[in-house]
Amino acid sequence: MARNNSFIRLEGTLDGLTFYRKNGESFVKTKNRVSKNRIMNDPAYARTRENMQEFGGAAKCSKALREAFAAITRLVSDSYVSSRITGKFRSIVGNGTGLRGERLYNIVDHVTQFIGFNFNIDKLFDANFNAPSDGPVINAGRDTVTWDIPDFSTDTYVRKPEGATHFKLALAAGYTSNYEWETATKSYVPVEDVPNGIGVVTYSDAIAIGGMVGTATNLTADLTAYAPIPATTALFGATAIVFFQMVNGELYELAQGHSMKIAVGG
Template sequence: MAKQSNILELTGSIGNISFYKTKEGYRARQKGGVTKKRILTDPHYERTRENNAEFGRATSAAKHIRHALAFSLAKAGDNTFHNRLKSLMVKVVQSDPISDRGERTVQIGDLDILQGLRLNKKRSLDGSLGQYVRIEKESGQLKFTLKNCNPELFQAPSSTTHFRLFAQGLRMNFEPFEFVKSLYETPLLPIETNGIDLSFDLKIEGDLPGKELFAVGLEFFQKLGDTPYPVAKKDFNVGEVV
């Protein structure tokens, strides 16, 4: 790294030299770094190639799951979801107990790592539904029970008049990516009603083999006349992989 001593202080690149500003002043350095060809062929970069291959599989799987969860994300997702999902999918790939490094896959990894993933980072299912909700998962089926519930304790925005619960089930095969889904949502329910009892079973239809994922969530609305409007730009809505 060299210090610029010119009358003109430069930023940018000229030929193979990069000019930039730091807290200590203007600096210059020669462009360098490892070439793509070397990373692809040099034995010293074998671990880098392994990591890149597995990161690519995790990124692709995250993209597919986000697409498959579109129903739930439209109700309660935020703009950080994809990056948070991608980080967890790297761990799913790394949990593959059979394949060699660089060959590990989502298909053999542990998808339970996604349990508890929030669609909206700010709100948790437990924090909203708390002690009331009981969720049981069997193969291909989700059983949801809400007993003697007081919806006023859902931490809803003050303008909320109604709420709605939703759920989604997925069964996915990742190589190549295919999925089947099942969807459920309640009618709009008044937030001021006490002692609500609600239960539903969500079964994933179809005979596609693969890994299963369920998401459950909660939406808040303000009803004006006969028209419901999402409250606070959906920022208070809740969704979570269960």
């Protein structure tokens, strides 16, 4: 990679050179001429193939987690959430059993690495909502998550975006199976198909911004329909806040300002 100091600012590929801009500067690099066939068959690229296989596994784990929270992710996620979640999964495969390129994605034993993950890196949940509570709790059967928030002052503990008059707290919960390499298909597959990628979201009533709520808020994410839960499937619980504006007695969901984080796993 080299900087392009010419007064001509090209972008794109020309004669094997790729011109592009990054952080306000112009760069040029040579086009990669290594063929796909060589990457997939040359022994010199064995490590590359291993990394590609495990990256594919991380992408499938990421998709399952995002599907588990699909009912709310469109509200609370940034445009990079997919790649950020994939990166989180990629970081745990080094501890998995098996050969490189085929190592187990043991999510169940690494749920703590996901605690605190924010779906929007620019809208941190704890910055928007920090009322005292013990946080969500997973029951022994791992098929129910509860979150009890004592009465609190919305002026003190809620950071509202411009135009917000109300908000709802939300508790989302969903499952992601461990993933293993399947030789027959040469791909990663979930150890258990069900309830992999399944989740629910429950919302509080709308709460007016200004003063005390006036009562405790109790949320329950009920997943008992999928019990008993396989030991190779992880359950994640996420807390969220969604903002609204009241106009002529009707609540309208704001286009931005919402946030969510993974708060518990088991």
